[in-house]
Amino acid sequence: MGGPRKRITQDTFDEAVQENMEEFDMEAAEAVKSAVEEFELQGIDLTGIIKSATGGNVAGHPVARAVEDLAARLDAQAGSSCAAGGSGVQEALAALQAAVTHTDKQEAAQALAVAAKAGAAAQLVRCYASQPDAATLVASLNTLAATLPAYDNKEAFLEARGVEELCSILERHGGNSNVVGAAATVASTAASGHEENKCRCIDAGLADRLVAAVKEGSASAAAIQAICAAIRSFTTADDERPAASRAFQNARTLAKGGAALALLEVLQRQRAEPPELAAAVCSATKRLAANEEICKEFAEAGGVHTCMQVLRDGMHNAALVRSACSLLRQLANSDSIKESIVEDGGLDLLKRCVGTHSGSAPTVEQALGLLAALTLRNPANAERAAEAGCVDAVIEVMGLMGSNKNAQSVQWVQRQACMSIRNIVARNPGLRPVVLEKGAEQMLRKVKTQYPQACQDVGSAALRDLGFDDYNS
Secondary structure (H helix, E strand, O other), X not given: OOOOOEEOOHHHHHHHHHHHHHHOOOOHHHHHHHHHHHHHHOOEXXXXXXXXXXXXXXXXXXXXXXXXXXXXXXHHHHOOOOOOOOOOHHHHHHHHHHHHOOOOHHHXXXXXXXXXXXXXXXXXXXXXXXXXXXXXXXXXXXXXXXXXXXXXXXXXHHHOOHHHHHHHHHHHHOOOHHHHXXXXXXXXXXXXXXXHHHHHHHHOOHHHHHHHHHHXXXXXXXXXXXXXXXXXXXXXXXXXXXXXXXXXXHHHHHHHOOHHHHHHHHHHHHOOOOHHHHHHHHHHHHHHOOOHHHHHHHHHOOHHHHHHHHHXXXXXXXXXXXXXXXXXXXXXXXXXXXXXXXXXXXXXHHHHHHHHOOOOHHHHHHHHHHHHHHHOOOHHHHHHHHHOOHHHHHHHHHHHHOOOOOHHHHHHHHHHHHHHHHHHXXXXXXXXXXXXXXXXXXXXXXXHHHOHHHHHHHHHHHHHHOOOOOOOO
């Protein structure tokens, strides 16, 4: 990774625009376009910059007017005995959400930049902190979530003690699934790409409160999906700005607090219905399975068998199969869990996954990744994989994927296929003739040429372990 890109202030951008207009006699639109091109050529990150001739003067922008209107209505509500949701607060929230919501990416980015300049996040935190009724509270949280994709709004949310206020409302409304789901969505969006918000969500106890909602069993499927998204945000190192991330530590902290076992109970209760919920739970649990101790605890509680059953029940759903295979792949880093997966019919199930979803590169990648994990340094599992027909499935899908034009995703499927073939024969030289009869050599040499970045090293290793001296050719 090349590290975070350089950023500039709004004033610096505005000065460049004014210089283009005054020194080079450009029209406003041309001056803005020229300034954008110049900064982008320098590798400057213009996220959060308002790209207009008026620059930081956003008073007339619809988003700024909506923020001002919300602030005025909150003032009126605070100074009166209006019932919850009175003083037109809900109408103001709807107007603000509409103003920041655009299908066009550039328009959306500009709207969020204006929202940051106008102080939207602080007003929205103030709003949900002061609403006694659930309907207005949820509306304010949903509107805030719509503004938080912009980094500057995440910063403003942090400064406004947004996390602490979320904890407070969950104390008051923790039994309301709509409130819990909306709060989880805000936390997830605020923590995504923002290390300090991740840490604050853990340290302030917000993550624990969300996990508690899962443990209590009262949260709806939609709320649990939102909580799973929040857990993924807390445990993913996706902010390049700090020197290090606490994501791994966050995963261990949450797992130690019972998050993985709470999610397992959801899987055991819901199985694969609805599939979107099961996929979300598997994906979040994978992030929590940060070390062997956590993996073993999950497996001992019945996690492997449950995941296998979820996979069987949800075989028709590509997203669920991808998430379940990804979780099992993570768990298979433990040798003892490898055996549990294989003993529970995992190899036959993998063959079905690959055959059923041969048109979905991300799904096949995870299935083959699991196969590679199960056969790594395990000759007995490699033998059983060959007997189960996994070699046929691998070679067949390599050929099918070779005709897929989406090389970016296909190359990683081919990489896992190469690794699977290598692991099957590396400690089982007796399997070489069987694998070669399936056409492995030709396929390996082909993918090395087609996808050198992803397959050159692993394809050569597979050919070497198949007994070829010219494995680098």
